[in-house]
Amino acid sequence: MSNDDAWRGVAAEEVGELDAVVGAKLQARSRRLLGSLIRPHLWVSSAALVLVVLQNLASLAGPLLIAAAIDSGIPAALKGDTGILAWCIGGYAFSAVANSVLLFAFLRLSARISQDVLLDLRERLFRHVQRLSLSFHESYTSGKVISRLTADMESIGKLLRDGLDNMLNALLSLAFIGTLLLILDVRLALVVMAGFIPLVLVLRWFRRTSGRAYRRTRGAIAKVIVQFVETMNGIRAVQAFRRERRNESIMETENTSYRDANYSAINAVAVFAASVRFIGNLSLAIVLGVGAWRVTGGSMELGVLTAFTLYLRRFYDPLDELAQVANSYASASAALEKISGVLQERPTVVEPENPKPLPPGGAIEFERVEFRYSDQGPVVLPEFDLTIPAGQTVALVGATGAGKSTIAKLVARFYDPAAGSVRLSGMDLRDVADEDLRSKVVMVTQENFLFSGSVADNIALGRPTATRGEIESAAAAVGAHEFIAALPDGYDTDVRKRGGRLSAGQRQLVAFARAFLADPAVLVLDEATSSLDVPGERAVQAALETVLTDRTALIIAHRLSTVLIADRVLVVEGGRIVEDGSPADLVAEGRGEFAALHQAWLASLA
Ligand SMILES: Nc1ncnc2c1ncn2[C@@H]1O[C@H](COP(=O)(O)OP(=O)(O)O)[C@@H](O)[C@H]1O
Numbered sequence: 001m002s003n004d005d006a007w008r009g010v011a012a013e014e015v016g017e018l019d020a021v022v023g024a025k026l027q028a029r030s031r032r033l034l035g036s037l038i039r040p041h042l043w044v045s046s047a048a049l050v051l052v053v054l055q056n057l058a059s060l061a062g063p064l065l066i067a068a069a070i071d072s073g074i075p076a077a078l079k080g081d082t083g084i085l086a087w088c089i090g091g092y093a094f095s096a097v098a099n100s101v102l103l104f105a106f107l108r109l110s111a112r113i114s115q116d117v118l119l120d121l122r123e124r125l126f127r128h129v130q131r132l133s134l135s136f137h138e139s140y141t142s143g144k145v146i147s148r149l150t151a152d153m154e155s156i157g158k159l160l161r162d163g164l165d166n167m168l169n170a171l172l173s174l175a176f177i178g179t180l181l182l183i184l185d186v187r188l189a190l191v192v193m194a195g196f197i198p199l200v201l202v203l204r205w206f207r208r209t210s211g212r213a214y215r216r217t218r219g220a221i222a223k224v225i226v227q228f229v230e231t232m233n234g235i236r237a238v239q240a241f242r243r244e245r246r247n248e249s250i251m252e253t254e255n256t257s258y259r260d261a262n263y264s265a266i267n268a269v270a271v272f273a274a275s276v277r278f279i280g281n282l283s284l285a286i287v288l289g290v291g292a293w294r295v296t297g298g299s300m301e302l303g304v305l306t307a308f309t310l311y312l313r314r315f316y317d318p319l320d321e322l323a324q325v326a327n328s329y330a331s332a333s334a335a336l337e338k339i340s341g342v343l344q345e346r347p348t349v350v351e352p353e354n355p356k357p358l359p360p361g362g363a364i365e366f367e368r369v370e371f372r373y374s375d376q377g378p379v380v381l382p383e384f385d386l387t388i389p390a391g392q393t394v395a396l397v398g399a400t401g402a403g404k405s406t407i408a409k410l411v412a413r414f415y416d417p418a419a420g421s422v423r424l425s426g427m428d429l430r431d432v433a434d435e436d437l438r439s440k441v442v443m444v445t446q447e448n449f450l451f452s453g454s455v456a457d458n459i460a461l462g463r464p465t466a467t468r469g470e471i472e473s474a475a476a477a478v479g480a481h482e483f484i485a486a487l488p489d490g491y492d493t494d495v496r497k498r499g500g501r502l503s504a505g506q507r508q509l510v511a512f513a514r515a516f517l518a519d520p521a522v523l524v525l526d527e528a529t530s531s532l533d534v535p536g537e538r539a540v541q542a543a544l545e546t547v548l549t550d551r552t553a554l555i556i557a558h559r560l561s562t563v564l565i566a567d568r569v570l571v572v573e574g575g576r577i578v579e580d581g582s583p584a585d586l587v588a589e590g591r592g593e594f595a596a597l598h599q600a601w602l603a604s605l606a
C-alpha cells in the first residue's frame with residue numbers, strides 16, 4: 001500500500017465510511033499488532049491463564065458441594081453420620097480460600113503484563129511517529145498524533161485495567177458452567193442452550209453496531225484534540241484576531257459529535273445488556289418450571305435442581321459483565337485500529353540499507369530534479385539543474401511561494417525529489433546515512449525551536465559532545481555571548497518551553513550558535529535572519545560572515561545587506577530559477593528581476 005492509499009484509508013476511517021471489508025482489514029491489522037505485543041509475555045501470560053483457570057475451578061466447586069450437602073450430607077447427618085457434611089463444609093471453606101488467593105495472584109500478574117504491554121505500545125508509537133518523515137506530519141497534524149498517544153492509549157489501558165480479568169472470568173465461567181450443566185442434567189442443559197440462539201444473534205448485532213460507533217468516537221475525539229491543540233498553539237493569533245467565539249463554536253460542534261458518537265455506542269451496550277439479562281431470566285424461569293415439574297415427578301433430585309439454578313445464575317452473571325466489558329473492548333479495539341494504522345505508516349524519506357560515507361567537500365548538485373509535495377499534488381519545482389561548488393555562498397531570492405524553501409528542504413533531504421537526484425560531494429542524498437547527512441548539512445529556519453533546558457543545552461544540540469568552552473566560543477562567534485551572559489543564570493538559564501524567556505531575535509542567535517557549533521559542510525539558512533533587529537545589523541552581518549566562512553551556504557533572506565554578502569544570487573520565480581549570477585553582475589545588467597529588487601531596496605533605505 002502506498003502512503004497515499006494509507007492516507008486515503010485514514011480519511012475514510014475519519015468520516016466513518018467503513019464497509020465490512022475495510023473493517024475486517026483493520027481488525028486483521030490490529031490483531032497482528034496485538035500478537036506482536038503479547039509475544040514477549042507469552043510465558044507469563046500462560047502462567048496467568050493457568051491461575052485464572054484454577055481460580056474458576058475453585059469458585060465452581062461451591063454449588064457442587066452445596067448440592068452434595070443437600071442431597072447426601074444432610075440426610076446422612078439426620079441419621080447421625082456427620083462425616084459427609086463436614087467434608088462438604090470443609091471443602092467449601094477450602095475452595096473459598098483458594099479462590100481468593102488465586103484471584104489475588106492472577107490480578108497482580110495480569111496487571112504487570114498489561115502495564116508492560118502499554119509501556120511497550122506507548123514507546124513504539126512515540127519512536128515510530130518521531131521518525132516518520134515531514135510529509136506525514138504535515139498531513140496527519142500533531143493533534144491527531146496526540147490523540148493517538150493519549151485518548152487512544154487510555155482507552156486500551158482502561159480495557160486492560162478493568163476489563164481483562166472480567167472478560168477471562170466470564171469466558172471461562174461460560175465454558176466450565178456449560179460443561180457442568182451438561183453433566184448435571186443433559187435435558188435441562190439443552191433447554192439452557194436453546195437460549196444461546198438469540199444470544200448469539202444479539203452478540204453479532206452488538207459487535208457490528210458498537211464497532212462502527214466506537215470507530216466514530218475515535219475519529220471524533222481526535223478532532224476535539226486537534227482543535228484544542230491548534231487553538232493552544234495559535235493562542236496569540238487567536239487572541240489577537242479575537243477568534244475565540246469562532247473556535248468555541250467549532251469546538252462545540254466537535255464535542256457534540258463526540259458526545260453523540262459515545263451516545264450511540266452506549267446505546268448499543270444498553271440494548272445488549274438488557275437483552276442478555278432478559279434471555280438469562282427467561283431461561284431461569286423455564287429451567288425452574290421444568291425442574292420443579294421433574295422434582296415433583298421424582299425424576300430429579302432437589303439438590304441437583306438447586307445446583308443447576310445456582311450455576312445458571314452464575315452462567316448469566318458473567319454475560320452481564322461481558323456486556324460491560326464488551327463496551328471497553330469495542331472502544332479499545334477501535335483505538336488499536338487507529339494506532340496500528342499509524343504504526344503501519346512508512347517514512348517517505350527512507351534511510352538507505354547500505355549507506356555510503358559522504359566524502360569531504362560540500363558541492364551540491366541538482367540533476368534534472370523535479371519536485372511535488374505529493375504524488376497527486378501540483379509540480380512545485382519543474383525539472384531543473386543546478387550546481388553549487390563547495391564553499392560558495394548562494395542567496396535565493398524571489399516572491400513568497402516561489403519555491404525557495406522547497407529547494408532548501410531538498411538540500412537537507414526533508415523530502416526526496418519526484419525525479420532526478422540531489423547530490424552532495426557527488427553522492428546521491430538517498431545513499432547517505434541520516435546521521436552522516438545531519439552532521440554535514442544543517443538547516444536553520446525562522447522557527448528556531450528551543451527545547452526545555454538551559455541555553456547551553458540548546459546550543460550543544462549542534463554538537464552534544466561540545467565542552468562549555470566550545471559552547472561559549474560558538475556563542476561569541478555569532479555575537480550571542482553578551483546577551484546570554486546577561487541572563488539571570490547565564491548559560492544555565494532555563495529557556496522554558498519554546499524559549500519563552502528569549503526574544504525572537506535572541507532565539508535566532510541561539511540557533512546560529514547551535515549551527516556554528518555543529519560546524520557543517522553545508523549550511524542552509526531559511527529566513528533565519530529575519531527576526532534580528534536592524535540596529536544590530538552590522539553585528540549580525542559580521543556574525544553571519546563568520547558562520548559562512550569555509551562552507552557551502554544557501555541563504556534565503558529578504559534583507560539586501562544579507563543578500564549582498566553572497567557570491568551568487570539565484571532568483572526563483574514560480575519554481576524556476578530565472579536569474580543566476582553574482583549580485584554585482586545582476587545589478588550591472590540592470591534589466592532583470594534582481595536589479596529591480598535592488599532598486600526597490602535602495603529606495604526603501606533612502
Ligand atoms: N508542505 C507543503 N505541502 C504542499 N505544498 C507546499 C508545501 N510547502 C510549500 N508548498 C507549496 O510549494 C510552493 C513553494 O513554497 P515554498 O518553497 O515554501 O515558497 P517560498 O519559500 O519561496 O516562499 C508554494 O506554492 C506552496 O504553496
Ligand SMILES: [Mg+2]
Pocket residue numbers: 404405406526
Ligand atoms: Mg519560504
